[in-house]
Amino acid sequence: MRTILILLLKDLRRDWKRPWSILIFAALPLLLSTLMAFIFGGSGGKTAAPTIHIALLDQDQDLLARAIRSMSSQGDAARQLQLHLVENEAEGLRMLEERRASAFVILPLHLTEDLLNGKTNTIGLYENPAEQVLPKVVRQGVTLLAAGLSGAADLLHEPLSEIRQLFKGSGFPAEGAVTAMASSSVEKLRGVRVYLFPPLIQFKTVKASDYRVSSTNAPEQAPKP
């Protein structure tokens, strides 16, 4: 054992005198990880999310389609979502071919009417095959949108129908009609208050270093190596 220690100390003394190769190899992971963190992590502490360009053909031109279009100009969506309204299908497909959009979404004819009448309708989606991630983000978004619209149509069928009629009318809406509609909407929402206000399931972002095991992320549910 003593001999091994003597030999080991001799080698360590030699490392101490000529540490350069060790220092260079030790510095490389620091350097590479720092570079990667700058590239993928941004310098301001937040990841820079790309803007998603979507070509949108609105064949419905009705209440819900207008609401969907206006969503893109609100909140975070205004920064990360860019809608390009197109006149026809050919124009939308051309945008995909020219790689000016990640996806092409078609809001079909009678979307609002069918939803309010409980009929099935289909939102069209073309994904740009030249891109990997962003079209999948759009697909997820459209799936969520479809589920959300179905849920909203089920829950708020009456008030939505009334709002639609108000918008369709040529004159200024009557005060009583607006009040009745608001009252009806509030009454409907009161029924789902415990689920929505605040939402029963919330999305929360935490730092990887702050992640702690809790009863809701039990270790046995974690992916196994």
Add this chain to the structure above:
Amino acid sequence: MNEVFAIMFPPTMFLWVCFVGQGPLQDILAEKQAHTLSRALAAPVTPLQFLFSKFAHCLLLCTAVQAVLVLLTGFLFHVRWGAPILVTAVLVASACSITGLLGATYSLAKTKEQANALSSGVLILCGLLGGGMVPFESLPPFLQAVGQWSPNRWAVIALRGVQHARPFSELVRPVGMLLCIGLIGSAAALAAFKRRIVAPRKP
């Protein structure tokens, strides 16, 4: 940025620390080629003692370099590595697996040059399959199955387990795998080195 750093650093660290660990094992072949090994063994030093000292040097060097890097990143980038005792245990197990992997690789080569070429290939392959260069999850299933045998994979799982304060029972398997790779690799390498390089040739 720190989160990205905390994710990127463990696999990168393991990969490059493997290159640090090459030095002591290169010495075995270099001393043999330079004919200084016979002089060293003429002293009251047995071949096994000589080999043990080189393997211990590799183990110590890899542990020390990883420890310095962990401390530095904690200080510079505020990376939280978890409980110091568990981190130390994982670093020692990682260094043990590096020693075993490099020992087994170097014992296959006859010259230092051969060993350098062979070990670079093995280390890069292990790094690639173990998630050191691309995210492990993005590998196709058959490569993931192969990558499960790479020490890089187990070292990253163990280190992240400590980082995320996983229960001790979850750390036993990766640390055990690292120690197994280290012990089996080192034992095989010691036997091969003793037979092929250090043992005197028969007349």
